[in-house]
Amino acid sequence: MAKHNAFYAQSGGVTAVINASACGVIEACRRHSDRIGHLYAGHNGIIGALLEDLIDTNQESEEAISALRHTPGGAFGSCRYKLKSIETHRTEYERLIEVFKAHDIRYFFYNGGGDSADTCLKVSQLSETMGYPLTAIHVPKTVDNDLPITDNSPGFGSVAKYVATSTREAALDIESMCSTSTKVFILEVMGRHAGWIAAAGALSGESPQQAPHLIIFPEIAFDREKVMARIDEAVKSHGFCVLVVSEGAQYADGTFLTDSGSTDAFGHKQLGGVAPTLASMVKEDLGYKYHWAVADYLQRAARHIASKTDVDQAYAVGEAAVELALAGQNSMMPAIKRVSDTPYEWKIEPAPLSEIANHEKFMPRDYISEDGLYISEAGRRYLAPLILGEDFPPFENGLPKVAKLKKARVDRKLAQFEL
Template sequence: MASGTLLYAQSGGVTAVINATASAVIQAARARKVPVLAARNGILGALREELIDTRRESISAIRALAHTPGGAFGSCRVKLKSLDEDRARYERLLEVLRAHDVRWFLYNGGNDSADTALKVSKLAAEFDYPLTCVGVPKTVDNDLAVTDCCPGFGSAAKYTAVSVREAALDVAAMADTSTKVFVYEAMGRHAGWLAAAAGLAGNGPDEAPHLILFPERPFDEADFFKRVKATVERVGYCVVVASEGIQDSQGRFIADAGGGKDSFGHTQLGGVASHLAGRVKDALGYKVHWTLPDYLQRSARHLASKVDLEQAMAVGTAAVEYALAGRNAVMPVIVRTSDAPYRWKIEAAPLSKVANHEKKMPAGFIRRDGYGITDKARAYLQPLIRGEAPPPYGRDGLPAYVTLRNEAVPRRLAPWKG
């Protein structure tokens, strides 16, 4: 096997189990006597030559990553443009890789990260530099193409379903003299996977959530009011789950936060729950409460899905195996082989089939009336939230999460001016 160093980096929004993937990557590489560097704050760390030496971490700390949320090495929302548009940054990246004898690059992220890994592989080939690039899947939105599901989603889905069920019990207890409508905002810009996961909280039309608003369906305010009113009159209260990315019939986001766009070109969203709550109160006169879980959805490691944890570690181990075997420009993806009993395996998929392809909810997963999930959706979603994998707790009653030393290796190049 060729000598060299493996570089691992995290990208985009983190998840409850992305560090479990990192743990698996480092442990698998150590077993093969391959040194692992981690880029501080994702691709920015690579460009700045801020590289963490994971050999300075104890095996106990690396193992503890598996039950620690967040991004242990830091992440960032930075997307490199085309090889021509961002030529200087790509060549700087290659310069850093050469300086530290990096022969394997693992980029742990979503659609845009898969695209970056693919571009880096093409650049290395252009300069005849021996580099194997592997994308590693991660996203709570579950919108990566090819893979059956995405590590990070199962735990966020479990948090969503549990939170909605618990909140619904609270609303039911108070509905006679207080809150009649409760609105829960779920992440999901263009794909309603997390909103759909809330549907696991109940069964039947009288169990919460009573109405789910998907970004795949245009939002009709008048029809929404009619259904909220009918639910309150029938059940006594109404629990609504709304994806942050719902749009009107003209394709305008209901909750455009007005914060412009990030480096990925995404419109900043936020506030759909508060918006809907205000509109319901004004139109129907009900007392309304709402919640915006936001980061809680992706950081709740204490409520992680065991299946999700196992898959997050499996893709990390497979990524190292693929890289060391020279399988360039691929991503380890999850393949479902059976619903009942639930079975899955890991296979390699070309990055070209993953990069910048967005997987939305299938039409057959959304109820005909557009406000709930179907049995097909339930069969797909339910296995992904199974099992518990709680972190160890300390005597202070809090989870015993780990903080790494994150010691950098010495720089070998001049500071980056980009």
């Protein structure tokens, strides 16, 4: 069979395991060296394709590629760059096809979330109208867990494990000191629109009688009186209260808690920080001593406490993407299908991109408890398997080892392109 090249790019916010998907894609391509010549990675995601800034992954050693499996971040560079609509920005899409043509790229693997699935679909459609044979496969990734069809998104399970572990550990700290010190601890986690990550905090305990005693979801309108009453109740029953709060916590009118008008020393609106905002309320309404933490990037980069399930799935979708492409399946995404909850079993099934692009999956209301401040049993059943298993990276001098790539660039063949 004819041999052609392939292109891989990372898109959007990176995760602890997106490089495990890269590893899956690259190793699968290498196994099919009879059909795939070079696998080029876009430097800084799709921008690398537009600018013809390509990294030849064939130059990397087996060892370096294998180390991607335990390296967080996006090894080839990712970007927040959304291709605009094909109607108004046709030149960008045409440039992509032009670059692919120049480098004999016939396989396009795009590793990202919902926006990237949409881009991937458009690229595949354009290649068809332009008569350039390209097989486009989307490799799912997002800590937000908001991709449809797939049971979960690679990247989420590891954040979930980090948040549940950190909550359990911090709760033991607060509990041991609460008689004379901090009574309320607030952990702020990611999730601008969906409470998946906050929900994972609940895995730390078995019921709201254990830490975390409550969870604040963006999906549930924030009711200050109700939340404060619940915090007070937890402190009175257990001596302390641990909350996990989503950065997207909002009032009924859609105003974020972080838009509450805090100003800094220069009179600027203080950005971010729902945890300190809530802490101020605790102080104001209840007078308890509090502490707060904002995990921010630490949570999505924490490869050292990744979920083995997540790493395995991230690798598997990368590998499956290549197999799908070689099987001639175009405009698809390898999705994770849950086969059973206990014991947890899953498999990969291809899903058409048209069903994925531009659909966001929100947390079902029935995964949240009736009172809106904890998860339900259904929510726990869904979440629990995703954090299963450990996959510690190798350590050197006390620190996690990470992949060292050469990132050898491919010679440019085309004129410069302006973004």
